[in-house]
């Protein structure tokens with residue numbers, strides 16, 4: 148850990164020459180060096196170090212005879228292979244991770260004594276992103292919550308911030324988690340569907356669990372289909388505590404804000420990407436880190452003084468509620484940069500073990516009942532998944548702060564603990580290892596005063612299930628609302644039981660009549676009356692459910708400016724660059740290669756990535772005989788894998804592309820998905836050919852820029868401005884209203 152000047156929160160431009168992976172160093176990466184292995188230039192050996200002479204044939208009684216039991220080399224190799232798999236995570240199984248560092252700004256000391264948050268301290272970290280419901284091999288683009296888990300290797304021990312890309316959760320009490328997960332996972336009788344919530348058991352559970360409605364709004368919104376993991380917010384979800392040097396506690400909510408803004412894809416695109424490139428998100432993260440375009444986030448907190456705990460119209464302990472940022476702004480604490488990919492997926496990404504209970508002095512918990520339950524679950528699950536209590540010794544989990552205690556033995560123990568004593572207190576070892584005072588960095592739980600009867604109960608202050616769902620709905624733009632409506636039509640359209648769909652419509656009507664009516668129209672059903680229907684069945688057998696029925700949303704919830712992802716929304720303000728955006732350039736033999744080269748240069752100068760997509764691989768020959776290398780064909784790549792499309796001029800090239808149904812579709816889809824499109828000279832003809840019913844105005848549409856004449860300088864400027872807008876949703880509102 149080193150001290151240096153705090154960094155300003157501006158996206159760092161990618162370097163001209165990326166740093167090789169091995170050249171990125173920090174204390175944790177150096178710690179991992181002792182476990183890195185590379186067989187290059189070495190002899191093949193057994194696990195005992197014995198050099199192997201023939202690894203191609205097993206030991207047999209004659210070359211046509213049976214294999215001998217004696218073949219210890221065969222048995223070692225096969226046994227290891229047979230035991231290669233460990234159980235995948237019960238949730239968040241599919242993930243991707245990278246190394247990086249966190250650098251604290253200089254204004255946090257009044258909030259917390261945590262050493263890694265003191266001015267300019269730089270701390271190594273490891274961040275794993277994940278989907279929740281799908282198996283390890285499922286698609287990246289599932290409609291789902293994304294996990295956002297960060298392991299800080301601080302000088303005071305490991306701190307894990309195990310969050311999601313949405314600020315609230317489905318349930319209020321951890322005891323409901325197994326029910327919730329069983330409902331969303333593939334159905335138990337036929338294990339269908341994979342990585343999808345569009346099925347009966349999920350919506351059956353939700354339809355009788357109104358506390359989920361706020362989270363449902365988030366999961367049905369575009370937040371559930373991010374454009375990139377680099378363009379997602381992260382949230383600690385629960386209320387935590389920060390404790391200052393004087394021992395004063397304040398409530399906080401943690402936020403990660405991506406410096407590239409918050410962006411998504413459209414659902415049709417997500418479904419196609421799932422087929423074309425199910426690794427879309429992990430590939431994107433990997434490639435950007437390899438090319439030096441390091442993803443960056445600011446960590447911030449919303450702070451609530453202890454005395455203000457009760458001043459909100461929701462309970463700070465309720466994980467289905469957020470604190471509107473217009474009410475309590477986020478204060479930045481520092482910046483995270485991910486600058487090194489893993490060397491080995493299993494050793495690092497699969498074996499990393501996060502736990503909410505990994506905290507450092509200066510950070511503590513609240514009584515959120517979801518948080519409290521998680522404090523049990525995470526260590527428990529690692530015991531199963533990683534096979535024993537020594538998972539903290541696995542290199543990726545190993546603290547860079549020294550470990551000394553009386554814990555001993557167990558499966559695969561690595562430490563060779565010396566000495567006679569493994570207990571405390573002791574006299575034989577002078578009472579070492581000794582407890583640390585608070586001044587010496589000893590962790591002491593915040594001495595919160597608690598009292599109460601021992602009850603199985605839900606606080607009535609958790610009872611308003613719809614107002615924040617409505618706040619979210621009201622804060623969305625027309626296009627974002629349309630996406631929510633379409634998502635619900637899709638999801639509920641996959642539900643076989645009409646009674647479940649009908650109950651969902653009743654719940655949606657508690658949030659907004661408009662929302663319910665629009666979903667109902669798509670389902671071809673009326674919105675049933677809520678009269679006499681018990682909406683919340685999540686109460687104990689002897690509990691009267693009546694007091695637990697939430698009233699409908701408050702009529703006037705207003706809006707919060709942090710909830711929309713629109714181009715001009717707070718989440719994206721000032722983050723309008725085109726860095727790392729992927730632009731497809733459609734061209735084939737006969738294209739105006741000079742114009743392409745000019746446009747590519749302009750785009751790449753601003754940090755965008757370009758790819759020539761042609762009718763064949765190899766190189767295309769330009770109008771004047773110049774050649775240009777091709778990156779993909781209409782068969783090997785697809786429109787959905789790019790952020791924007793440019794159709795180059797050149798009569799022969801465009802004439803050929805116009806006859807290619809896949810080229811026409813490429814443009815058509817870019818238009819449908821509201822992406823920026825540019826065309827110069829004859830390229831404009833391909834845009835005309837790509838028009839479809841309802842989109843005949845493709846040429847005059849927002850986000851479509853054309854220039855009939857070279858040079859492309861003006862076109863490039865307009866195109867880049869359009870790319871910085873990300874998407875042009877008005878097209879969709881016009882052509883496909885919901």
Ligand code: HDE
Nearest residue numbers: 236239275294295296310311316321324384520524525528
């Ligand atoms: Fe988790 N969660 N969770 N969760 N969670 C796990 O731990 C659990 C919840 C989150 O990349 C498991 O190691 C319970 C909220 C992330 O390795 C398990 C409850 C939030 C990850 C578990 C919750 C999360 C997990 C499965 C309700 C956001 C992946 C494997 C009380 C704040 C971490 C594992 C990684 C993983 C339990 C709810 C985030 C079973 C019981 C809320 C990012 O322990």
